Amino acid sequence: MAKISDRRAGPALLLLLTAVVVAAACLSLFFGSVLLSPGDLLHNEILWQIRLPRVILAALLGLLLSVSGVILQGTLRNPLADPYVLGISAGGAIGAALAIATGLQTISVPALAFLTSLLAVYVVYKLSQVAGKTSPETLILAGVALSAFCAAVLSLIIIISGNLQAIYFWLLGSLSSASWLNVITVIPYALAGSGIAYFFSKELNALLLGEEMAQTLGVDVERTRLLLIGTASLMTAAAVSVAGLVGFVGLIVPHFIRLLIGPNHRLLIPAAALSGMLLLIVTDALARTLLAPTEIPIGIIMALLGAPFFLYLLRRRRVAGK
Amino acid sequence: MxxxxxxxxxxxxxxxxxxxxxxxxxxxxxxxxxxxxxxxxxxxxxxxxxxxxxxxxxxxxxxxxxxxxxxxxxxxxxxIAFVPQLMEPVDGFSVEELVRLGRTPYFDRFSFEQPDDYDAVDWAIEELKIEGLARRQTTELSGGEFQRVAIARALAQEPxxxxxxxxxxxxxxxxxxxxxxxxxxxxxxxxxxxxxxxxxxxxxxxxxxxxxxxxxxxxxxxxxxxxxxxxxxxxxxxxxxxxxxxxxxxxxxxxxx
Missing domain, CATH: 3.40.50.300 (P-loop containing nucleotide triphosphate hydrolases)
Incomplete structure (x- = not known):
């Protein structure tokens, strides 16, 4: 496939993507269990208090998950790394579920989710180290094992708290409880996280040559890795805290964009952020309308799309390795 | 000296x-x-x-x-620049993009390539006589061609x-x-x-x-x-x-x- 690597093609692509994202966001405002018409624009409660924060939150969720996918794949040098596969999401879910079950305030949900997701990423990273080296296979296996463990702990929390429906529906991944407060809570994570990722794109690019070559190019690999994995965990935690478990976004979007424009992170990060926004805006619009007035949790739609794509990637890698 | x-x-x-x-x-x-x-x-x-x-x-x-x-x-x-015995090509990178990685130690945190950097990359590519390969994908090159690209990357570091x-x-x-x-x-x-x-x-x-x-x-x-x-x-x-x-x-x- 032709790669867009020209110095001028990058900004043009980003502008185009931005336009598409804005258009999709505007359009999706009108779809839902109640169809709105352009005439409702000015004085409609549903539009301003429910739809608009929800569309913005969907966009932010897409950005958080795809950028943290790019970061994790780049720093771990593993195309299969993503916050969901590595168990960071599941870890974050425990914190968020604990916060909900114990009736803590909304602000403390991301904070607790952050702590447990950091703990999860630390455990996975340590478990996957064999003789000081992290192999892609053990990393994935450690992530899967940890996810299973976290699922058990989650069930325990649900049973003990007796709040089955609220937590379970939330775990499926949904934006149905989106509010302006959620938007305000998540925005700092999205801005800071993608900013950090963007300004570390030279390190991520150098890592494409391998750890040692990156070191000979002046990159402090250990410090970069720590900072960036921390950033990705923070972003994942923020996403999990407002939308529950929405998987595979961090896997599908970066890979698709990488196939399209190549692995240069300076373009890859903004392009993946915008495409993630677009994907989630569209998916959430589908979630609201496909079975209206019933809502399909967005996590279910993403898993239906994402799991086959993940298998495709695994097979492609196997073939390429031969 | x-x-x-x-x-x-x-x-x-x-x-x-x-x-x-x-x-x-x-x-x-x-x-x-x-x-x-x-x-x-x-x-x-x-x-x-x-x-x-x-x-x-x-x-x-x-x-x-x-x-x-x-x-x-x-x-x-x-x-100091280092060319390892076996360097892997980068899937999706053109020769020019790979050589440009050699400029990494010159970038500041909040800035990217300056005109100097492009000059150094062009110079390294000329010195290694790989101008004809500059737009090719690194994964398509022969061993001998890629070795020159790897050296051009080190040279772009101006060590x-x-x-x-x-x-x-x-x-x-x-x-x-x-x-x-x-x-x-x-x-x-x-x-x-x-x-x-x-x-x-x-x-x-x-x-x-x-x-x-x-x-x-x-x-x-x-x-x-x-x-x-x-x-x-x-x-x-x-x-x-x-x-x-x-x-x-x-x-x-x-x-x-």
Whole structure:
């Protein structure tokens, strides 16, 4: 496939993507269990208090998950790394579920989710180290094992708290409880996280040559890795805290964009952020309308799309390795 | 003035088990130094220590007027560039994009490529005569072509010393010779230190040779002082005679029956 690597093609692509994202966001405002018409624009409660924060939150969720996918794949040098596969999401879910079950305030949900997701990423990273080296296979296996463990702990929390429906529906991944407060809570994570990722794109690019070559190019690999994995965990935690478990976004979007424009992170990060926004805006619009007035949790739609794509990637890698 | 000074260097992968044990030599500006020796003699380990990938247990490495350990990673990367024996191409990167990675140590946190950086990349690509490949994908190149791209990337770093680990080992003889000619030409800008398996090739093109065995220095100096039957016996346990190439006057060994 032709790669867009020209110095001028990058900004043009980003502008185009931005336009598409804005258009999709505007359009999706009108779809839902109640169809709105352009005439409702000015004085409609549903539009301003429910739809608009929800569309913005969907966009932010897409950005958080795809950028943290790019970061994790780049720093771990593993195309299969993503916050969901590595168990960071599941870890974050425990914190968020604990916060909900114990009736803590909304602000403390991301904070607790952050702590447990950091703990999860630390455990996975340590478990996957064999003789000081992290192999892609053990990393994935450690992530899967940890996810299973976290699922058990989650069930325990649900049973003990007796709040089955609220937590379970939330775990499926949904934006149905989106509010302006959620938007305000998540925005700092999205801005800071993608900013950090963007300004570390030279390190991520150098890592494409391998750890040692990156070191000979002046990159402090250990410090970069720590900072960036921390950033990705923070972003994942923020996403999990407002939308529950929405998987595979961090896997599908970066890979698709990488196939399209190549692995240069300076373009890859903004392009993946915008495409993630677009994907989630569209998916959430589908979630609201496909079975209206019933809502399909967005996590279910993403898993239906994402799991086959993940298998495709695994097979492609196997073939390429031969 | 010496670009690189190695004094009594001791280093290895595990404490107490040195792979390089007490090696001393200097590389002056504009020299092309070849490091030779049998397998496991510490050639690669020596290069890895100089580029900062391996801690120094004892002795000193001095680059220009700075001790290695005084230099920050980024400052070191502006002075020393490393071309490993096997570098992987980057899926999805063009040759130009890969060479541009060599400018990494010059970027500030909040800025990206400046006009200087593009100039350095263009210059490195011209020096390696790979202008025709600049837009090609790195994954499509032959081994010989990619080796030049890897060297162009190191050259774009504008280092004072360029280290190459067995740059000729995967090339056919035609590419071996053209690569050595190129390196000999490049040394007018940068000092070059490269490890070699082919003693005759190294003797033909290098300005100095360093012969190692079991991490220790056997001989060091101009090729005709290093490539001698006595030294080759010491390093390789091979009986050879040494002749001079009638045209180049360079020493080369011939196996005795």
């Amino acid at each position: 010496s670009a690189l000074k190695i004094e009594n260097l001791v280093c290895g992968y595990r404490p107490g088990k040195p792979v390089v044990n007490g090696v001393t030599f200097t590389v002056d500006d504009g020299q092309f130094v070849g490091i030779v020796g049998p397998n496991g003699s510490g050639k690669t380990t020596l290069l890895r220590a100089v580029v900062g990938l391996l801690p120094i247990e004892n002795g000193a490495i001095t680059i220009g007027s700075h001790r290695l350990e005084q230099l920050e990673r980024r400052e070191l990367a502006r002075r 004072r010393v360029m280290l190459l680990d067995e740059p000729t080992s995967h090339l056919d003889i035609r590419y071996q010779v053209s690569l050595c000619k190129l390196l000999r030409k490049l040394r007018s800008h940068r000092s070059i230190v490269a490890t070699f398996h082919d003693l005759n090739l190294a003797s033909r093109f290098c300005s100095r040779l360093v012969l190692l065995k079991n991490g220790a220095l056997i001989a060091e100096g101009p090729p005709d002082q290093v490539v001698t039957p006595e030294n080759i016996w010491k390093a390789y346990r091979l009986k050879v005679s040494v002749r001079k190439n009638p045209t180049t006057q360079r020493a080369r060994y011939v196996l005795l029956p």
